[in-house]
Structures are given as structure tokens and as C-alpha cells.
């Protein structure tokens with residue numbers, strides 16, 4: 102795993118945006134795996150700017166989102182559908198039919214999840230997956246104890262995650278108990294993973310993911326087994342890492358042309 106520590110979330114987000122932009126320029130029909138939450142917001146903002154000011158073209162890009170709450174309609178303001186359209190899709194030229202967000206209102210969830218997996222394969226697989234991380238180490242909505250080989254399926258949220266995500270709903274008891282999420286195995290099949298984390302609230306989860314043992318109790322720790330994983334964090338999220346000096350030393354020696 103490459104660990105890139107930046108002075109702040111802003112600079113970290115710019116690097117992530119440049120990774121996405123480079124892929125889309127090199128491969129106009131790239132398949133992107135996308136995340137919600139406050140963490141990738143600045144990256145989306147920068148990609149929108151690149152689209153508007155530099156003509157970054159998303160017209161052939163296909164997207165798959167990680168997750169969605171069960172029971173929410175796409176126009177519910179706290180749904181991940183609404184989040185993605187409000188913060189990203191409406192501001193770029195992606196084609197609606199190439200956008201995929203799990204259907205929280207599916208009448209047959211297992212069949213829907215199977216089809217979601219099939220659609221990813223039919224699109225050629227995900228080239229670049231953007232991830233945030235939950236304060237308990239979850240990726241997508243794969244909570245601690247999730248099978249590290251899991252595929253897209255229904256999951257139950259922990260009390261902690263419902264608390265963490267309460268803001269969008271007004272209060273924790275309004276947050277649905279169930280979600281549809283890509284599995285850990287689905288995420289591991291992607292060609293490149295970028296995991297972003299900002300602030301001290303994420304420090305524990307990042308320390309476990311990067312330096313801890315691989316364990317289902319911190320699902321992000323499986324990224325240690327991913328062939329191309331880039332962890333881009335700010336100083337706050339790096340506070341519990343033990344080998345920061347080493348990570349900075351390696352990054353400082355990276356040739357400039359490889360730094361984004």
C-alpha cells in the first residue's frame with residue numbers, strides 16, 4: 102500500500118482528483134467506483150472544476166457507487182442517489198444510463214445484488230475505486246466482522262455508524278438499519294483503490310487498516326492484500342500511525358513525474 106500524508110484534506114483531495122482525472126484522460130471509457138460521505142466531497146468539487154474549466158470529459162465514463170440505504174427513494178435527501186447527483190453527477194457530463202447506485206427500494210434485494218455484480222463485470226470491472234473509511238474501519242458499508250470475501254449484499258449498520266451518519270437524517274434513530282453495499286471481495290476485485298481519510302476521528306481506523314493485522318474487525322485492513330492501493334490522508338488521520346517517517350521518506354523519493 103502506498104501511504105501519502107498531506108498537510109490537510111484539501112491537498113490530499115487534489116491528489117485523489119488528479120488520479121481520477123488522469124485515468125479518465127488515459128481511458129475515456131473508464132469505470133469508476135465511487136463513495137459518498139463528507140470525505141470525497143472536495144475531490145468531487147475539484148473534478149467538477151476540471152470538467153468546467155479544463156473540459157475533463159465524463160461522457161463515456163461508467164460509475165458504480167458503493168452503497169445505499171434500504172428503503173430510501175432516490176429523491177430522499179439523505180439517500181446516496183441524491184448525494185451523488187447533488188454533489189457530482191449533475192455538474193459533469195456523465196450519461197445517466199452509465200450511472201449505477203444500488204437501488205434501496207428493490208423489491209428483491211438478493212436478485213438486485215446479483216445483477217449489480219453482473220453489471221460491474223459487464224462494464225469490464227472497476228478501474229479505480231474511491232473509498233472513505235468509517236470510524237470503525239468499514240469500507241462501503243462493510244461493518245466489522247463482514248466477510249473479507251463478501252459480494253454485494255444487504256447489511257445491518259452498527260449503532261456507531263448510525264450515530265456517525267445521523268447528521269443527514271436529523272437524528273440517529275432516523276437512520277435506516279439496513280443498507281445494500283458492494284462486498285469487500287467486490288472492492289478487492291477493482292484494479293486500483295484510493296482510500297481517503299481526514300481528521301483525528303479516523304486515526305484509529307487508519308492505523309488498523311495500514312499497520313494492524315488483517316482482520317474482519319477492521320475491514321479496510323484487507324487493502325493490505327490489494328495489489329494497487331493508495332492511502333491518501335491528512336495529518337490528523339495519520340496521528341496513530343507508527344511509521345509516518347518512513348512513509349514520508351518513501352514519498353519524498355518518488356520521482357516528480359509519478360507524483361500527482
Ligand SMILES: N[C@@H]1[C@@H](O)[C@H](O)[C@@H](COP(=O)(O)O)O[C@@H]1O
Pocket residue numbers: 136137138139140141167168232233234235236240241242262266
Ligand atoms: N457508507 C459510507 C462510507 O462509504 C463512508 O466512507 C463513511 C465515512 O463517511 P465520512 O466521509 O462522512 O466520514 O460513511 C458512510 O458510512
